[in-house]
Every structure is written in C-alpha cells, then in structure tokens.
Amino acid sequence: MSISQHLLFMACVALATYAQTMTGFAFGLVLLGLSGVFRLASVADVANVVSVLSLVNAAATLLRSRPEVNWALLAPALAASLAGVGLGVTALNWISGEMAVLLQLLLGVTILACAVLLVLRTRPLARVSSRGAFLFFGGISGVLGGLFSSAGPPMVYHLYRQPLPLAAIRNSLLILFSLNALLRLTLVTGQGAFTAVSFWLSLQAFPIVLAVTWFARRYASAGSMHTVRRMVFVLLVAAACGLIVPAARALAG
Numbered sequence: 702m703s704i705s706q707h708l709l710f711m712a713c714v715a716l717a718t719y720a721q722t723m724t725g726f727a728f729g730l731v732l733l734g735l736s737g738v739f740r741l742a743s744v745a746d747v748a749n750v751v752s753v754l755s756l757v758n759a760a761a762t763l764l765r766s767r768p769e770v771n772w773a774l775l776a777p778a779l780a781a782s783l784a785g786v787g788l789g790v791t792a793l794n795w796i797s798g799e800m801a802v803l804l805q806l807l808l809g810v811t812i813l814a815c816a817v818l819l820v821l822r823t824r825p826l827a828r829v830s831s832r833g834a835f836l837f838f839g840g841i842s843g844v845l846g847g848l849f850s851s852a853g854p855p856m857v858y859h860l861y862r863q864p865l866p867l868a869a870i871r872n873s874l875l876i877l878f879s880l881n882a883l884l885r886l887t888l889v890t891g892q893g894a895f896t897a898v899s900f901w902l903s904l905q906a907f908p909i910v911l912a913v914t915w916f917a918r919r920y921a922s923a924g925s926m927h928t929v930r931r932m933v934f935v936l937l938v939a940a941a942c943g944l945i946v947p948a949a950r951a952l953a954g
Contacts, residue, residue, distance in 0.1 A: 732747060733747050738943035746899045750903045756886065778839030778873075788847060789847015789885075802951045811848075813938065819934050820934045828864065
C-alpha cells in the first residue's frame with residue numbers, strides 16, 4: 702500500500718468506527734465495503750483487522766465489568782454461531798484466490814442485505830423466539846463472521862426483537878461477537894492466513910478506533926444517531942453497488 706492508500710484506509714477506519722458507535726454493528730461492513738471499493742487491501746486481510754479490533758474492544762468492555770448473560774437463551778445461538786465461524790473461514794479459503802471476484806460479489810450482496818436490516822422497522826415479539834430460531838440466526842451470524850468478520854446484523858436483528866431487557870441483549874451480543882472473533886483469529890492464525898499486512902493494518906487502526914469511539918460517545922446526541930443511521934444505510938448501499946456491479950460484469954464477461 703502507498704502512503705495515500707494508508708491514509709485513505711485510516712479515514713475508512715475512522716468512518717467505520719463512528720458508524721459502529723452510532724449504530725451498534727456497522728464497523729466491519731463499512732470498513733470491508735469501502736476497502737473493497739477503493740481496492741485498499743484484500744477481503745481476507747481487512748476481515749482479520751476487523752476481528753482483532755472487535756476482540757480488543759470486547760476485552761476492554763469485559764474488563765470494566767462482568768456482564769450478566771442469560772445462558773439458557775444464548776447457548777443455542779452461540780453453539781450455532783461458533784460452528785458457522787468454522788464454516789465461514791473454510792468457505793473464505795475456498796473462495797479466495799482465483800475466485801476473488803465471486804468473493805467480492807458475495808460481500809456486496811451481504812452488505813446490501815445488512816443495509817436493509819439496518820433500517821427495517823420491526824415490532825417486538827410477544828414472547829421469546831424458539832430454540833430453533835436462535836440456532837438459525839446464530840448460524841447465519843457465524844458464517845458471516847467467518848467469511849467477513851461481520852457477524853452482527855442477523856443476531857442484532859433477531860435479539861432486538863425479543864421481549865428482553867436491553868442490558869441482557871447487549872451483553873449477549875458482546876459475548877457472542879467476542880467469542881466469534883476469538884475463534885476466527887485462532888483458525889485463521891492456525892492456517893497461516895493472518896498476514897503481516899493484517900498485523901500492521903490492525904496496529905495502525907487501533908489508536909484511531911479508540912479516539913473516534915471516545916469522541917462519538919462524548920458528543921453524540923439522540924438526533925444525530927438517527928441521522929447517522931440513515932447516512933450509514935446510504936453508504937452501505939453505495940459500497941454494495943460499488944462491489945456488486947463490477948463483480949457481476951467480470952463474471953458475466
């Protein structure tokens with residue numbers, strides 16, 4: 702990467718961090734989408750960066766307090782999610798390389814679907830969903846976590862519909878995503894797929910994530926959160942189209 706590309710990547714990290722702080726789950730999607738559109742780094746390397754930063758953020762939160770979690774509800778989703786991570790990492794290794802265009806198309810479609818979930822208005826359910834529903838959404842989240850280190854949207858959508866206290870929902874998501882990131886990093890490192898590029902990009906991004914997170918939490922307002930949510934939706938759709946259109950043309954040609 703050139704100096705200008707490094708600076709652009711840092712700008713993308715800052716924007717993705719701000720989006721994550723305001724929406725709760727958009728960091729990986731925004732960073733992967735923008736990095737793919739501007740061709741800053743491979744999907745695999747950026748996904749590794751997202752895993753590292755997600756794990757560090759979760760560890761910092763867990764060190765400040767020990768969140769109470771309803772393990773009876775979380776256990777099925779967690780088991781399915783961890784299995785999905787393994788499947789996603791395996792699929793990433795298979796699709797990468799000569800099938801990089803297909804990976805780009807899949808990432809674009811994933812970002813587009815998650816953008817819709819971001820703005821989709823849902824009513825809280827009358828009662829907690831079945832074990833099967835937690836298994837399903839946990840599995841989908843795990844696969845996305847293994848592929849792109851972006852496990853958030855399906856489980857965020859599912860859990861925020863449950864008639865549960867907000868603290869329990871946030872704690873469950875924190876535990877789920879941190880264990881996903883830990884397993885993904887373990888698998889990727891064991892396969893020798895955690896490259897020097899992944900390491901240095903993670904090191905560069907870390908202070909930016911800390912600074913932007915502090916700024917957003919200190920100065921954000923409820924009104925700005927709604928505005929940012931709409932802006933993130935537009936950004937995700939634009940990034941998705943920027944990935945899908947050229948990938949589709951390449952595959953068609």
